Amino acid sequence: MPFFPASLENLIDKFASLPGIGRKSAQRLAFHVLSLPEGEGESFANAILEARKNVCCCKICQNLTEGEICSVCASTKRDKSIVCVVSEPRDVLSIERSHEYNGVYHVLHGVLSPISHVGPDDIRISELIRRVAADDSEIREIIMATNPDTEGEATAMYISRLLKPFDVKVTRLAYGIPVGSNLEFADDATLLRALEGRIEM
């Protein structure tokens, strides 16, 4: 039996539909939104509407942006010859945080996943191929930076095979022990990859 007023129940349902938010948290969030001062609840709703309306994908790299082209692609300081391929927009942020990468990106918006019925046409692979195949392409290297799990690996493998006919180097982020971690707690697969990828000191 729904106990709260209908529109409050509806708001709780909406919050509960978000990832990682259970029924109790959703109630808490809905009560919080109701208790916000005049105008603030409305500006929350507006933020959703504005973001949904304004945010679209960059025509070049498919990252989220408000204009036609994102700030990274528009920058003249970035090296357009290196493209880092990531699965989600938030991964761009992770790589930007290293303050080391100066190339551009390509956001796939997903990974190949037969179980979830995600095929090559459901993510932005053809856009990447088109970028590489363009007559005025300056791309020399593609860095695969999908997550190091089964689906991420398979996606990287699939794309690297599609890129074979083109004159570009395809590389992969290095696997190994995370900096600051402990050998004792490293899993077998990571240790194996770290051994395989060892470099001379």
Place this chain on the structure above:
Amino acid sequence: MPFFPASLENLIDKFASLPGIGRKSAQRLAFHVLSLPEGEGESFANAILEARKNVCCCKICQNLTEGEICSVCASTKRDKSIVCVVSEPRDVLSIERSHEYNGVYHVLHGVLSPISHVGPDDIRISELIRRVAADDSEIREIIMATNPDTEGEATAMYISRLLKPFDVKVTRLAYGIPVGSNLEFADDATLLRALEGRIEM
């Protein structure tokens, strides 16, 4: 440096301002809302606006409702002579879940808290006193059901003193060992209260 488009940053800020939602979770929620199918993001925003517009406080018990009077106060099956005083609307749900209580409620919308500058005029105490003092009042018993913490106790104590001049019985929920728990893990204060409140078998 904000890295995402402005309206997306704004949406992330809004989510991050909710209780219990950190920056990373807020990003995840904002990305989720952006990726919702056409119409669903908008209906989320509408749910907020609708709830903010429609939900108000019951004129009698101050619980959240969409009409003038909530379903509990409007019901002819509820015993209007017993009033259970709780601090938040969600506490009403907790007590309703016991399927045992048949009286009505009074929601304070907070507890007295000198540290957070919440005084008697900031919560709905005067509304309760007015209910008890009304000429047509049928109230015989007030059950204090604020949380068993310092502020909840102080609030219950304060209200019970205000109710002294009136001809009503003021009671408090029983303290003791939670059903299904283990004596080994019960804290000292709870055990002390359980001993003090022991009843004959």
